[in-house]
Amino acid sequence: MSDIVNEAVTVLNGKLAGADFDGTAKFDIEGEGCVMMDSTGARAGDEPADVTLSADVDTFQAILAGETNPTSAFMTGKLKIDGDMGMAMKLASVLA
Numbered sequence: 001m002s003d004i005v006n007e008a009v010t011v012l013n014g015k016l017a018g019a020d021f022d023g024t025a026k027f028d029i030e031g032e033g034c035v036m037m038d039s040t041g042a043r044a045g046d047e048p049a050d051v052t053l054s055a056d057v058d059t060f061q062a063i064l065a066g067e068t069n070p071t072s073a074f075m076t077g078k079l080k081i082d083g084d085m086g087m088a089m090k091l092a093s094v095l096a
Helices: 003-016 057-064 070-075 085-095
Strands: 025-029 033-038 041-044 051-055 079-083
Touching (some): 003 025, 003 041, 025 057, 025 085, 057 070, 070 079, 070 085
Parallel strands (some): 025 051
Antiparallel strands (some): 051 079
């Protein structure tokens, strides 16, 4: 597992703690791997999910650091979303 994925799991678990996120989501980080998120938290994995968000490493790290708004990243084509758009919006509010 890559250092990028390990770091993402740690950061996402902090953001998901206490959040009301009741679905499943997958972050697909180009060239690094995938992170699964659900009501129990984040972990490395590549399983089916309600929504899959795909981005390059720089975009993903900027979203996690709060430097890039997930909605803006999507609108500019830096973040691709496949699946339940409503779930993606819930996740965006958790990440903000």
